[in-house]
Amino acid sequence: MEAVERQNDDAHRRRLADADRRLAADPRDLGALIAKGDALTALGDARAGAGFYSCALRYAGDGRTLPADLVADLRRAQDAAKEQARRFESHLTDSLAAAGFDPALSSARFSQSLDLMAGRKRLYLSQPLFYLFPGLPQIQFQPRETLPWLDAVEAAAADIRAELEALLAEPGLFRPYVERRADRPNSDTAGMVENPDWSALYLWKDGVEQTEVARRCPRTLAALAEVPLCRVPGRTPSILFSRLRPGARIPPHHGLINTRLICHLPLIVPPGNRFRVGNEIREWKEGVAWAFDDTVEHEARNDSAADRTILIFDAWKPELTGEERELVSAMFEAIDAYGAGGTAWGV
Numbered sequence: 001m002e003a004v005e006r007q008n009d010d011a012h013r014r015r016l017a018d019a020d021r022r023l024a025a026d027p028r029d030l031g032a033l034i035a036k037g038d039a040l041t042a043l044g045d046a047r048a049g050a051g052f053y054s055c056a057l058r059y060a061g062d063g064r065t066l067p068a069d070l071v072a073d074l075r076r077a078q079d080a081a082k083e084q085a086r087r088f089e090s091h092l093t094d095s096l097a098a099a100g101f102d103p104a105l106s107s108a109r110f111s112q113s114l115d116l117m118a119g120r121k122r123l124y125l126s127q128p129l130f131y132l133f134p135g136l137p138q139i140q141f142q143p144r145e146t147l148p149w150l151d152a153v154e155a156a157a158a159d160i161r162a163e164l165e166a167l168l169a170e171p172g173l174f175r176p177y178v179e180r181r182a183d184r185p186n187s188d189t190a191g192m193v194e195n196p197d198w199s200a201l202y203l204w205k206d207g208v209e210q211t212e213v214a215r216r217c218p219r220t221l222a223a224l225a226e227v228p229l230c231r232v233p234g235r236t237p238s239i240l241f242s243r244l245r246p247g248a249r250i251p252p253h254h255g256l257i258n259t260r261l262i263c264h265l266p267l268i269v270p271p272g273n274r275f276r277v278g279n280e281i282r283e284w285k286e287g288v289a290w291a292f293d294d295t296v297e298h299e300a301r302n303d304s305a306a307d308r309t310i311l312i313f314d315a316w317k318p319e320l321t322g323e324e325r326e327l328v329s330a331m332f333e334a335i336d337a338y339g340a341g342g343t344a345w346g347v
Contacts, residue, residue, distance in 0.1 A: 008042075009043065012039045012042045012043050013039070013043070015035055015038070015039040016036060016039035016040065016043070018035070019032045019033075019035040019036035019039060020036065022035075023036065028059050030056045030059060030060055030066070030070060030073075030074070031070060031073070033052045033053075033055050033056035033059070034052070034053065034056050034073050034074070034076075034077050036049075036052045037049040037050065037051075037052035037053040037056070037077060037080070040052065041080065046080075046084050046087075047084060047088065049080070049084070050080065050081045050084035050085070053077035053078070053080055053081040054081050056074060056077055057074060057077060057078055057081070060074050085118070085119070089118055092114070092118075096114075112279075115279075121279035122278075122279050123279075124140070124277075124278030124279055124296050124297055125138055125296070126138045126258050126293060126295040126296055127254045127295055127296070127297070128254065128255060128256055128257050128258045128295040129254055129255065129256045129295075130256040130257055131256065131257040131258070131259070132257075132258055132295075133257075133258055133259045133320070133324075133328065136258055136259070136317060136319055136320075137319060138293070138296070139293060140277040140278040140279070140280050140292060140293060140296050141277060141280060141282070141290055141291070141292050142261050142290075142291040142292060142293070142317075142318075144290075146318045147291055147315075147318070149226045149227050149228070150263075150289050150291070152223060152226055153223050153224065153227065153263075153265055153289050154265065154287055154288065154289050155223075156219060156220070156222070156223035157265060157267065157286070157287040158287075159219040159220075159223070160217075160219060160220045160223060160265065160267060160311055161267045161268065162219075163216065163217045163218075163219055163220050164220075164241055164267055164268070164309060164311075166216065167201060167213070167216065167217075167241065168309070173201050173213070174196075174199040174200065174201045174241075174243055175199060175200060175201070176193075176195055176196050176198065176199055176200075177198045177199055177200045177242065178193045178195065178198070196245070197244065197245045197247075197248035198242070198243075198244055198245075198248060198250055199242075199243045199245075200240045200241065200242050200243070201213060201240060201241045201243075202238065202239065202240045203217055203220065203221065203239040203240065203241075204237050204238055204239040204240075204313075205238055205240070206234060206235055206236070206238060207231065207232060207233050207234050207235050207236050207237060207238075208234075220239075220311065221239075224239065224313060227263075227313065227315050228315050228316045228318075229313065229314065229315055229316075230259070230260040230314045230315055230316050231325075231329060232328070232329045232332045232333070233329070233332075233333055233336075234332075234333075234336055235332055235336075236260065236314055237313060237314055237315075238312070238313065238314055239311075239312070239313040240311075240312050240313075241267075241309055241310070241311055241312075242309065242310050242311075242312050243307055243308070243309045244273070244300060244302045244307065244308045244309075245302065245307055246302055246304055246305050246306060246307065247302065247303070248301070248302050249299070249300070249301040249302075250299055250300040250301070251299060252276075252297050252298065252299040253297070253298070253299070254294070254295050254296070254297055254298075255293075255294030255295045256295075257295070257328075258293065258295040258317075259316065259317055259320055259324075259325075259328050260314045260315060260316055260317060261291040261292065261293060261294075261314065261315050261316075261317055262291065262292055262293075262294045262312065262313075262314055263289060263290070263291040263312065263313050263314065263315055264284065264289060264290055264291075264292075264310050264311070264312055265287075265289045265310060265311040265312075266284035266285060266286050266287065266288060266289075266308075266310045267286060267287075267309055267310055267311060268286070268306075268307065268308065268309040268310075269284040269285065269286050269308050269309075269310070270302075270304035270305065270306045270308065271283075271304060272302070272303040272304035273300075273301070273302050273303070273304055273308045274300070274301055274303070275298070275299075275300045276298060276299050276300075277292045277293070277294075277296055277297075277298040278296045278297060278298070284308065284310060291315065293317075
């Protein structure tokens with residue numbers, strides 16, 4: 001038996017040496033990459049073998065122009081790589097559990113790091129379309145403990161909903177969230193320009209109070225009294241009721257600046273309404289607020305049979321100092337004073 005095993009090992013080492021010679025001549029030789037993966041796996045190093053299988057799969061692309069026998073080998077390599085990943089994940093899970101890790105109770109950030117490493121989640125980064133303030137944390141949903149004013153906003157949810165319902169009795173007050181502008185190019189993002197499926201009614205818009213609507217919502221504005229609203233004259237804050245019709249979808253997009261958070265207070269939310277920021281998906285729940293970084297790719301959809309309506313407003317990120325907030329505001333005032341005119345931001 002030992003003699004047979006030695007012969008097999010010798011054969012695998014010869015295959016390994018042959019694969020190395022082929023890869024020295026062409027590092028992208030798919031057959032050689034698979035052969036090296038096979039040899040390493042047979043010699044007891046399945047983890048290294050899976051690395052070569054994965055490399056071959058990356059180089060193969062869609063595989064449409066490859067010969068059938070090579071495609072079959074690639075499928076086998078893919079299955080082997082998946083099995084190795086499953087075994088490694090099982091080993092890691094068991095080892096961390098023995099060390100006291102519990103996904104339900106331990107660090108959420110560490111849990112996310114495991115998801116990213118295992119490929120269960122994709123990494124999304126802040127990609128502001130207009131202005132990046134460096135050094136700010138890239139967090140999809142802002143930790144609630146950093147927003148002490150959020151409790152007061154939630155406590156007023158019933159009063160805010162009552163004011164909303166009075167306004168909903170006049171549906172003509174709502175306008176499409178993305179409106180056409182004569183003074184700017186109008187790029188239609190997946191059919192959103194002038195689309196009533198996503199509409200808004202503003203209490204404040206681009207830093208200006210909308211008097212007629214605001215006077216009808218005193219309890220809403222009172223609930224936001226302690227919120228550090230992002231204030232840039234002519235640009236923010238914006239405070240609005242946002243309505244999404246049944247079956248509507250807001251396509252994936254990024255916000256303009258990373259110095260603020262966008263805050264949601266769900267008011268009328270039938271089951272089947274979902275919101276994604278980066279790699280995290282949540283369902284709105286009436287009266288439960290959150291804040292997120294809109295410069296991370298995000299999207300929304302209403303798969304229910306009724307309208308979804310929420311309160312939206314923007315607040316400074318808590319990591320910014322008072323001086324930094326003033327400087328950001330002064331910078332945009334200077335930009336607008338130059339005469340080019342401010343871009344309509346929205347939230």
